[in-house]
Amino acid sequence: MHIRLKSILIVGTGLAMLAGAGFAEVPMSAQAFDDYTRGKTLFYGQNGQAYGAEEYLDNRRVRWSFLDGECKEGAWYEEAGQICFVYEDNPDPQCWTFRMTPGGLSARFEDLPDATELYEAQDIGEEMLCLGPRIGV
Structure with missing residues (x-):
């Protein structure tokens, strides 16, 4: 992990704790989410560790990676005040x-709210590394 990303993850952890102290009580609307994310690649952390990155494309399309070189194409939509994602390998929202x-x-993550909470680590203005399909035996 890059030293810069690691330090931002540590700072992000502290900011996420501040968020839990009442700074972020109102969920974002679909329009606010789209306005904030469209055209960006955001890196997410959890508990001070890199978790993954998502590229937010036009027309509510996304590309997700667990930072392992494999990327999954998907899309998002709003339902009941939540932002739901479906991906090419998993149609379940x-x-x-x-x-x-x-x-x-x-x-x-609303399916397991006690298990998964992520925070934005950084928008570094770079593309994610997607290596493409594995070919061969």
Whole structure:
């Protein structure tokens, strides 16, 4: 992991704790989420560790990676105040509640809200590394 990303993850952890102290009570609307994310590649952290990155494209399309070189194409939509994602390898929606915090986005996975909460680590203005399909034996 790059030293810069690691230090931002540590700062992001502190900001995520501030968010839990009442800074981010209102979930983002679909329009606010789209306005904030469209055209960006955001890196997410969890518990001080890199978790993954998502590229937000036009027409609510996304590309997700767990930072392993494999990327999954998908799309998002709003349902009942949550932002739901479906990906090419999993048509079951994964719904999140996003909130704006002093350090960026905070996301709570609504299917397991106690298990998964992510925070925006950084928008570094770079593309994610997607290696393409594996070919051969």
